[in-house]
Amino acid sequence: MIRFQVASSKLFYNQPNKLYVLDVSSFEKDSAHCMQLALFIIFAALAIAGALNLLLQKHPINSALSLVVVMMSLAVLYWSLGAEFLAAAQVIVYSGAIMVLFVFTIMLLNAGEEEHTTGSRAAYLAGIPGAIAVFCLLSFVFLSESKTLGSAHLGGLLDNGLSNIAEISQVLFTRLLLPFEVTSILILVAILGAVVLARKEEEQ
Amino acid sequence: MSHLTDFQTFFLLSVLKIVVVLLITLTAVAYTVLLERKIIGRMQNRWGPSRTGPFGLLQPLADGIKLFLKEDLTPLLVERPLFLAAPMIALACALISISVVPFGALTTFHGVDLFEIANLNVGLLVILGVTSIGVYGIALSGWSSNNKYALLGSLRASSQMVSYELALGLSLVGVVLRAGSLNLRTIVNSQTAHGLWSWNVLGGFQIVGFMVYLISAYAETNRSPFDLPEAESELTAGYHTEYSSMKFAMFFMAEYANMITVSCVATLLFFGGASSPFGHLLPAIGGAFVAAILPIFWFVAKVFFFLFLFIWVRSTLPRFRYDQLMGFGWKFLLPVAMANIVVTSLVMALRG
Numbered sequence: 325m326i327r328f329q330v331a332s333s334k335l336f337y338n339q340p341n342k343l344y345v346l347d348v349s350s351f352e353k354d355s356a357h358c359m360q361l362a363l364f365i366i367f368a369a370l371a372i373a374g375a376l377n378l379l380l381q382k383h384p385i386n387s388a389l390s391l392v393v394v395m396m397s398l399a400v401l402y403w404s405l406g407a408e409f410l411a412a413a414q415v416i417v418y419s420g421a422i423m424v425l426f427v428f429t430i431m432l433l434n435a436g437e438e439e440h441t442t443g444s445r446a447a448y449l450a451g452i453p454g455a456i457a458v459f460c461l462l463s464f465v466f467l468s469e470s471k472t473l474g475s476a477h478l479g480g481l482l483d484n485g486l487s488n489i490a491e492i493s494q495v496l497f498t499r500l501l502l503p504f505e506v507t508s509i510l511i512l513v514a515i516l517g518a519v520v521l522a523r524k525e526e527e528q
Numbered sequence: 529m530s531h532l533t534d535f536q537t538f539f540l541l542s543v544l545k546i547v548v549v550l551l552i553t554l555t556a557v558a559y560t561v562l563l564e565r566k567i568i569g570r571m572q573n574r575w576g577p578s579r580t581g582p583f584g585l586l587q588p589l590a591d592g593i594k595l596f597l598k599e600d601l602t603p604l605l606v607e608r609p610l611f612l613a614a615p616m617i618a619l620a621c622a623l624i625s626i627s628v629v630p631f632g633a634l635t636t637f638h639g640v641d642l643f644e645i646a647n648l649n650v651g652l653l654v655i656l657g658v659t660s661i662g663v664y665g666i667a668l669s670g671w672s673s674n675n676k677y678a679l680l681g682s683l684r685a686s687s688q689m690v691s692y693e694l695a696l697g698l699s700l701v702g703v704v705l706r707a708g709s710l711n712l713r714t715i716v717n718s719q720t721a722h723g724l725w726s727w728n729v730l731g732g733f734q735i736v737g738f739m740v741y742l743i744s745a746y747a748e749t750n751r752s753p754f755d756l757p758e759a760e761s762e763l764t765a766g767y768h769t770e771y772s773s774m775k776f777a778m779f780f781m782a783e784y785a786n787m788i789t790v791s792c793v794a795t796l797l798f799f800g801g802a803s804s805p806f807g808h809l810l811p812a813i814g815g816a817f818v819a820a821i822l823p824i825f826w827f828v829a830k831v832f833f834f835l836f837l838f839i840w841v842r843s844t845l846p847r848f849r850y851d852q853l854m855g856f857g858w859k860f861l862l863p864v865a866m867a868n869i870v871v872t873s874l875v876m877a878l879r880g
Contacts, residue, residue: 356677392664396661408650412653415658415660416653421664421690425690431667431670431679
């Protein structure tokens with residue numbers, strides 16, 4: 325998707341200068357697309373850096389905060405792809421609620437620094453080849469099936485300014501109604517389970 | 529400005545808007561503090577600050593100078609990076625959410641909206657999202673201070689904010705249903721038809737949603753009667769016990785900026801934003817300038833009313849107990865907000 329975007333902007337700049345004078349608005353749009361590309365690169369890098377930092381940090385609070393950075397950068401990426409509702413939901417639900425609970429729990433337990441171990445031998449022997457295999461498999465699938473999967477459009481927010489909240493709710497409450505309701509029941513079951521687990525200690 | 533391209537005009541005007549709004553918000557924060565001290569003084573039968581300048585009007589300036597010049601202490605065993613970052617997160621989040629608030633009627637200049645920094649189609653969600661990030665400032669400040677009072681205060685504050693965020697978000701759904709949009713400008717426009725009577729709080733029958741919003745907003749900003757995180761008698765000063773000088777001032781400013789933000793949201797969603805309460809009854813006097821300024825006057829008047837209400841409640845009601853606070857949020861406000869959604873959508877489905 326990045327390659328596509330760069331190619332198209334190059335194509336545009338190779339046009340004779342006359343075009344800029346004739347069609348200012350499309351030039352503006354193109355510069356906005358370049359900014360979108362810059363945003364994408366910055367926040368994609370930030371997301372990867374945050375994920376690495378999550379693994380490398382010794383203190384659990386720092387790891388949790390790196391995860392918040394990852395979530396927020398993902399939200400910006402969603403936003404730049406034109407999914408503004410998903411971006412807002414990502415910030416509110418993941419960074420604003422779930423990660424706050426993570427941080428809260430770490431604070432309550434007052435967890436100290438982790439001891440740095442070399443890790444188990446099995447993890448080294450199976451983990452690294454396994455990770456490489458999964459990465460290769462996924463990239464093979466994405467590359468070979470790229471036509472059927474379709475490509476995401478960077479800066480989608482600029483091109484079709486229609487609200488995707490209406491579209492999402494349309495899909496959620498018609499075509500995907502059953503999975504949606506089943507998921508909510510699943511979450512309810514999880515909450516009840518948590519209540520039962522918390523109650524057990526009081527009675528004893 | 530004819531020799532500038534559209535993008536340059538947009539960029540310059542945006543920077544100008546940000547600077548002006550930031551200055552006005554920070555001044556408003558300083559003077560809200562003075563307002564609070566004056567009004568509470570009067571309500572408790574005393575004068576309030578009256579020595580610095582006429583009627584004590586220069587008191588915020590004196591306070592600012594004092595806070596700037598105080599020694600900036602950092603205790604030895606704090607978690608330094610987080611200790612420094614926490615007040616910045618709190619203040620930044622409090623100030624960012626102002627950027628999607630439309631504080632005047634739609635007035636465009638070279639295609640740029642003058643009275644709103646960013647007109648987003650998920651503006652309401654942005655405010656909710658930024659507010660929920662603000663919890664980190666408080667949570668981290670308490671934990672990184674390495675002080676048990678600060679930790680207890682921040683635990684109270686973050687659990688309270690996470691719990692009341694639910695009721696707060698759900699109380700707004702009725703309004704969103706009526707407007708059919710999350711764009712704040714559209715929500716305001718849906719209430720401008722017949723002045724006072726088409727405001728959501730009256731004609732829209734969202735009074736229940738409004739009450740739930742108002743109560744949760746008090747809890748969300750950690751204001752009295754929900755100011756347990758800073759209960760002096762139990763926790764010294766709560767999460768900012770270890771902070772001094774400008775770092776303390778940043779928490780202080782964040783609290784008041786949050787007050788202004790929730791007042792703005794209440795105005796926009798339930799009281800018709802910048803629209804006049806008289807609708808089109810009053811004849812349009814003056815030229816285009818008055819037509820642009822008058823909505824801002826109404827907006828500021830409504831926000832001022834909510835700020836006054838905040839202060840009034842603070843000087844009237846005693847503090848909740850912690851279990852009462854949690855029970856009230858989860859067992860009363862949340863079901864009421866949900867019932868409001870069900871009834872509103874039912875009525876809308878039956879009528880439409």
